[in-house]
Amino acid sequence: MPLTVSPRPPRAVRPRAVVGPAVAAALLLTGCGADVASDSAKSEKTTVKRCGEPVPYTVPERAVAYEGGSADKLFSLGLTDHVHGYVMPPANPPVSESPWAAEYKKVKMLSDDLLNKELVVDAKSDFVVAGWNSGFSDQRGITPEILDKLKIQSFMHTESCYNYPKYPERADPFDALYTDLERLGRIFRVEDKADEVVSDLKRRAGAVRKQAPKGDPVPVFLYDSGTDRPFTAGNQVPPNDIIKTAGGRNVFDGLDERWTQVNWESVAEAEPEVVIILDYGDQPAKKKIEFLKKSAHTRELPAVKRNNFFILDYNEGISGPRNIDGLEKFGKYLRELKR
Structure with a gap:
């Protein structure tokens, strides 16, 4: 069969790694919560890109994260108090293996199925973090546009914006990760914490690059x-x-x-x-x-x-x-x- 290029189909999926120095570093980064904006600032809107679309955000209070990547980004920024819960299909590795296992325990597991609109509405969520064609899906009726109409804020992983309709955005995957952390930092008004986390990730990546064979x-x-x-x-x-x-x-x-x-x-x-x-x-x-x-x-x-x-x-x-x-x-x- 000739090469085909199609998006990875959404499904409830995905060696389990040995805990090492990287985990310790991650735990160190989240040892104390970030200083989130004061109450007066929370109602003010800050415009941040969602893929290629500028979107005004207020500080979320009941975030829902789909899969480990979304939750990890929020936890790494010290935002546990702003996370209502997470959706984790059973194929994902157990959250007990995460560097942020203690943070997962503080929030609710909302479902072990795919992300859907009803779940988000029932959770009274004001913010959803997921990827395009994985958590968000036209076919399953949960997209940023649909949530906008329900006055529920949303954020998409920049890495997944490559084929997002109307507002595509392209970045190298690691740069996309750093971009997400910086953008989430702006949305939650924890820019300093985001800078700290991103700087450490870049430092670690640079160390590996220097040692490459x-x-x-x-x-x-x-x-x-x-x-x-x-x-x-x-x-x-x-x-x-x-x-x-x-x-x-x-x-x-x-x-x-x-x-x-x-x-x-x-x-x-x-x-x-x-x-x-x-x-x-x-x-x-x-x-x-x-x-x-x-x-x-x-x-x-x-x-x-x-x-x-x-x-x-x-x-x-x-x-x-x-x-x-x-x-x-x-x-x-x-x-x-x-x-």
Whole structure:
């Protein structure tokens, strides 16, 4: 089958990583809550971009976050008191594994299903954070435009704005992460905290970049899912920046897409030396590795023959502060890889 470029279909999805220095750093960043605006300032509106659209915001008091990336961004900024709850499909790794596990305990789990308008309305939410074509969806009847009409504020991950109708916005995935934190900082009037968090993430990413192995970048294939046709990462999602910053090369970095479907012939032609397995609840990494070792399409790949598998946690692969945790782990893996 020829290469296809389609958005990753929305579904209730996504190695579980060992807790290390990155987690400790994240916890340190959230040790104390941010100083949110005074009551008098909360009713004032601040205009911040939602993808390419300038939107006026008041300070939210009952935020709803869809999936770990959204919640992590809010928790990393010390905004727990402004989060009413979260929606977490069961395929997501348990929140107990998050660096912000203590913050998750302080808010409500509203659903283990996909995001929907009724849930948001029932929660009396005044702010929803999600991605386009994942949390927000025309097909499921919950979009920023629909919520605007209900006077419910919303915010979309910049990384997902690539194909947002009317107001597309494009940024490299890590830059999109930093942009989100800065924009959320403005919405909640915690700009100083946002600057602190972003500066630390950039510092950590820069340290990995400096330590990247010299020479030709290692060709890397990210395997999300799929047997007949694999889903993988184009150049518009965080794993592309994780691979590039650590010293590798995403074999599908030429695809100007987010999560997309390809064919096994193109994977074989790329001869990846490393396969990153995106690990999530309903499709654990172990089963994916077993498939790759047995499939006639992949068992002769250099990475598979050498058992060069790196497991990336779901919340390290979708847009959120844990992208940098995944980067640090993958950077270490590449530095120790024997070629």
